[in-house]
Amino acid sequence: MKIGLIFAGQGAQYTGMGKELYDNSSRAKEIMNLAGEQVKEWCFEGTKEMLRQTHITQPCIYTVTMAAYEALLEEIEKQDSDLLNSLEIVGLAGFSLGEYAALTAAGSITDIRKGMEIVTHRGTWMNEAGLGEDGVQRGSMVAAFGDRKAILDCVDDVKEDGVLQGVNFNSPVQTVVAGDKESLERFKAEAKARKIKAIPLSVGTAFHSKMMAPAAAKLQDFLMDCDLKAPNKKVYSDITAEDMMKGAEGLDEAGVSKFIAELMGKQAMSPVYWQEIIENMAADGVECVIEIGPGTTLCGIVKKIKEDMLTLHVQDMESLQNTVKTLIENK
The missing domain is CATH 3.30.70.250 (Malonyl-CoA ACP transacylase, ACP-binding)
Incomplete structure (x- = not known):
């Protein structure tokens, strides 16, 4: 079965997200411990209003998403060690913030701690870009x-x-x-x-609009020093809906890193073409998408685009086990 992995974006947050995975998956626990006590407290106990704040939301969702991804890999290995080799992962995509999780899962961001640092800065800078002179979100x-x-x-x-x-x-x-x-x-x-x-x-603010231009500039400068690698699988870009490495052919490692940094800086103030991403996944033969991270928003959207595409998700133990069971049955 041809699989597409899709990663949750901002707006999917909820109080208690990641807690079940933390309590039941050693690899999920390791990821969330790397994020630190503050992030865990926000995820497990943060109020709806607190989790709505951009500088809090982004590191929390990224952390829970990467914990869910690692829990999925762990559960697959536990249930059927041959399953991972039999799955054909056609490509990955992340909705806005989720694109950083996609890049991490695809090996472009090689260190999860670096990913956490990136999205923490991103959340802070995007929050600041949305503030008026009076300090109120505009x-x-x-x-x-x-x-x-x-x-x-x-x-x-x-x-x-x-x-x-x-x-x-x-x-x-x-x-x-x-x-x-x-x-x-x-x-x-x-x-x-x-x-x-x-x-x-x-x-918290007007994401992906020209209001985010100051954040995009800061983010691009920061990403230039993050030694980003070429993804080891196709990652569909939010702003083109195509392979994000299209146009980077022939670049050396430094050139690739610069190319991705410029693209992801621009992403903060550019529209997300999610419908076209799912349509392109389908055209590439994807039969099933697995939404990874809090919520099931993306699964719902996928069904409105491609009604016959199988949708699975991983956000807690029940959804994790159901997903792995379905993958085993369809391998």
Whole structure:
């Protein structure tokens, strides 16, 4: 069976995430211990409002996601040592923050501690980029449901001089719009008039919009010194929906590291083409996707794009064991 691995993004967080895996998987426990006591406390005991804060959310989700990934590998080895060799992993993709987990799983980020450092900085810088002079967040995001063109036409008609963009192209019927709060209010009012459903998201600022430009610059500079490697499997880029290494052919190791750093810096302020990623996975023969990390949001989105694609997930012991059982039955 051809597999695609997909990694959770911001917004999937919940109180207690990772606790079952920590208590039952030695490899998950090792990952979460590496993250430190503060991150574990946030994950296991953090309130909804606390976990919504970008500088907290990002290291927490990355940590739990990598713990879930390691728990999956451990459970596969325990249940069927030949299973891993029989699985054909076509490629990996991560939704926004999740792309860093995908890069770690694919060996581009070689040290999980370095990955934790990267996403901690990313969360801090993106949070700062969204603050006004008064220290209050000036941006947010809403999920809009309807035809993509109709939603983008609505954005164009009301954005005026503000920040307002379509930033997450999730499925044929869902586009996420980000912007400053005044522009988003105009959008929501106009969307209602046009019978476009718009639901506010539980995020701290206007991710993947031009508001994130200061964070993108800082992140790119930091990534330049992270010695990023070429992934050992195909990673679908959020901003192109294609193999992220397309265009890097012939580069030496230093050139590859610079190429990925520039791409991932740009990612913080660029739209995520998730619908196209899943469509490209399907075109590459992927029959099943496994969502790794907290929540099942991505599985739900996949079903809206490719209804016949098998979706599995790993976020706790029940989902972990069900996933491995299904993989064994279908090998």
